[in-house]
Amino acid sequence: MEKDIATNQTILVIGGGIAGISAALEAAECGRQVILAERNALLGGRTLQLYRYFPKMCHPTCGLEINLRRIKANRNLRVLTMTEVVGVSGRRGSYRVKMKIHPRHVNEKCTACGECASAVSSEIPNRLDYGLGKTRAAYLPHAMAYPMRYVIDPSIVGTEEGRRAKEACRVGAVDLEMKEETIEIEAGSVIWATGWKPYDASKIQPYGYGRLANVITSVEFERLADPAGPSGGRLVRPSDGKEAKNVAFIQCAGSRDENHLRHCSRICCMASLKQTRYVSEASDAKSTVYYIDIRAIDRFEDFYRKVQEDPSVNFVKSKVASISLDESSGDLILNGVDTEGYHRYANRHDLVVLAVGMEPELGMDLPEDVVTDSSGFIEGGYAAGAASSPLDVNRSVQSATSAALFAISDIHRISATEDAS
Ligand SMILES: Cc1cc2nc3c(=O)[nH]c(=O)nc-3n(C[C@H](O)[C@H](O)[C@H](O)COP(=O)(O)OP(=O)(O)OC[C@H]3O[C@@H](n4cnc5c(N)ncnc54)[C@H](O)[C@@H]3O)c2cc1C
Numbered sequence: 001m002e003k004d005i006a007t008n009q010t011i012l013v014i015g016g017g018i019a020g021i022s023a024a025l026e027a028a029e030c031g032r033q034v035i036l037a038e039r040n041a042l043l044g045g046r047t048l049q050l051y052r053y054f055p056k057m058c059h060p061t062c063g064l065e066i067n068l069r070r071i072k073a074n075r076n077l078r079v080l081t082m083t084e085v086v087g088v089s090g091r092r093g094s095y096r097v098k099m100k101i102h103p104r105h106v107n108e109k110c111t112a113c114g115e116c117a118s119a120v121s122s123e124i125p126n127r128l129d130y131g132l133g134k135t136r137a138a139y140l141p142h143a144m145a146y147p148m149r150y151v152i153d154p155s156i157v158g159t160e161e162g163r164r165a166k167e168a169c170r171v172g173a174v175d176l177e178m179k180e181e182t183i184e185i186e187a188g189s190v191i192w193a194t195g196w197k198p199y200d201a202s203k204i205q206p207y208g209y210g211r212l213a214n215v216i217t218s219v220e221f222e223r224l225a226d227p228a229g230p231s232g233g234r235l236v237r238p239s240d241g242k243e244a245k246n247v248a249f250i251q252c253a254g255s256r257d258e259n260h261l262r263h264c265s266r267i268c269c270m271a272s273l274k275q276t277r278y279v280s281e282a283s284d285a286k287s288t289v290y291y292i293d294i295r296a297i298d299r300f301e302d303f304y305r306k307v308q309e310d311p312s313v314n315f316v317k318s319k320v321a322s323i324s325l326d327e328s329s330g331d332l333i334l335n336g337v338d339t340e341g342y343h344r345y346a347n348r349h350d351l352v353v354l355a356v357g358m359e360p361e362l363g364m365d366l367p368e369d370v371v372t373d374s375s376g377f378i379e380g381g382y383a384a385g386a387a388s389s390p391l392d393v394n395r396s397v398q399s400a401t402s403a404a405l406f407a408i409s410d411i412h413r414i415s416a417t418e419d420a421s
Contacts, residue, residue: 005078005185006035008094009415011407012187013037014085017045019385019396019403020193021067026404027191028077029070032411035187036077037099039084040127042145043068045195047393049128049219051226051233054274054392055303061144063393068146081147086182088190091369093414095187103178105152105162110173112140112148119168120161124153126230129223132238133230138165143228152176188414189407192370192378193400196358196386199254199261206322207253207354213239214332215323215352217253218271225278235282237351239330244351247279248334250320251291255357263375265390268355269295273307275353280312288314288349290334316345323352358390381406 006012009032013024016038024036036043047053047060071077080101087098106116116138125131128142137153150173156162157176166174198219201209209215214237216224227233235244249272254260273296276287294315296304307313321336326348334347360376371379377389384403385396 006033006187008186008188009033009411010035010185010187011189011191011404011411012085012095012097012185013191013193013384014088015045015193015195015385015387016040016043016079016081017193017195017385017396018047018063018067018393019195019387019391019400020045020191021064021071022397022400023191023193023384023404023407024077024079025067025070025074026401027408028074030404030408032076032408034077035080035185037080037083037085039082039102040141041082041104041149041151042141042147043071043079043081044142044146046219048142049130050222051229051278052274054270055300057274057277064144064146068144071146079147085364087364088367088370090367092410093188095190095367097185097187097190099183099185101181101183103154103180104149105154105157105176105178106150106173107175107178108147108149108173109171110149110169111171112150113170114140114150115168115170116150116152116165116174119164120156122156122161124155129230130217130220132220132223137161149173189382189410191382191384191400191403191407192362192387193384193403194387195361196390197361199265199357199359201253201354201356203260204254204354207250207320207352208323208325209354212323212325212332212352213237214330214350215354218249218268218275218353218355221275221278221353225275225282233282235279235285235351237330242330242350243283243285244279245283245285246349246351247285247287248320248332248347248349248352249275249287249289249355250334250352251289251294251355252319253354253356256292261357261359261375263357263390264295265357266295267358267390267392270300270303270392272353272355273304276307276310276313280310284312286312286314288316288347290316290318290320290336292317292319316347318345358386360387362387
């Protein structure tokens with residue numbers, strides 16, 4: 001890749017989730033030169049891994065489609081995928097940015113015909129499905145991927161399978177010689193849209209994630225519900241593939257807890273309320289939500305009220321103390337105290353979904369002018385979306401617009417100073 005792709009009048013957006021896409025578009029549509037760097041093979045971030053999103057219950061691809069059209073129409077915006085920002089130094093007006101470009105082994109000639117995938121039989125864990133399912137080692141990351149281009153996994157490069165994938169491509173798009181590259185660019189302003197990651201549920205010892213097969217996380221449940229996901233949209237339990245009929249949702253799994261994440265992840269209540277809808281729509285199954293308090297503010301309260309009216313959804317005000325396994329059935333017994341009646345319970349469920357907290361995803365040292373709060377979220381105007389705090393999609397887009405304005409005014413100031421001197 002040519003090294004002079006940016007100047008001190010370029011805005012760099014780190015992260016191509018909904019927040020990064022929105023910030024990049026806002027700035028580019030105002031006439032600024034923007035680079036959007038995304039470490040994955042496609043844009044969309046974690047929103048693309050949701051089945052549907054509240055409050056309207058629409059599919060994430062609806063919102064994405066409009067943005068992709070805007071991206072294709074904008075010449076000021078350069079999108080770099082498989083490009084991980086690994087270091088940013090300097091200060092506003094003159095940042096130095098180090099980026100690692102991971103090889104896709106497929107170039108821009110790709111027509112997404114899928115012949116390379118047909119020629120390959122080895123499989124790798126499907127990252128989109130949080131590893132719940134598998135995909136071929138030559139794969140299209142998503143049916144609506146941007147860029148619409150296959151990826152050849154490094155595990156088959158240098159093997160007979162890799163050679164077959166290359167031979168199968170009739171347009172010469174498979175390039176097994178691509179190597180990882182590190183480049184350095186400059187940027188006048190940086191927008192941090194690095195998003196979030198789910199809290200590691202195996203650290204919450206009493207809930208047995210990783211040990212009890214039928215305890216899964218809320219992000220995994222999104223993939224189960226999706227017809228394009230690992231179970232074809234069937235809400236089945238991992239231990240035996242049986243349809244789940246009695247699902248427990250445990251709130252604040254890792255959030256608002258001194259031993260784990262001190263902050264409230266805010267989204268989890270709404271995410272679980274939404275997921276009870278997946279359960280009631282899919283079958284004659286029922287849901288029970290174990291909660292400390294439900295945080296559904298503003299217009300989300302209507303959504304909460306509707307779920308409360310659903311006879312298939314039960315609410316228990318309690319922090320579940322422990323989960324044990326009934327070996328004969330694979331069912332799980334949830335133990336705790338219902339704080340409304342102050343009685344102990346030992347409730348049986350066939351699937352447990354942990355509403356895991358959201359942690360900031362920031363795997364690098366920050367320049368001096370970027371500050372984080374005690375939970376690691378970035379403070380100030382240059383953070384967009386969940387990099388700034390646990391935000392839903394709507395609020396992520398709002399914060400992205402605001403970050404774009406900060407960055408635009410930086411560049412405006414730089415060019416005004418340079419014009420004057
Ligand atoms: C279980 C669950 C369900 C949810 N359901 C809903 C819902 O129904 N409705 C709703 O509004 N919200 C929902 N949310 C919240 C929603 O997922 C977030 O609002 C959204 O993902 C925030 O987008 P983002 O762009 O800020 O972050 P992300 O989606 O995390 O995107 C960040 C991007 O940055 C990239 N990145 C990170 N570091 C680097 C780097 N160093 N270099 C390059 N790229 C990098 C990542 O690969 C990623 O693509 C849910 C959350 C959870 C936990």
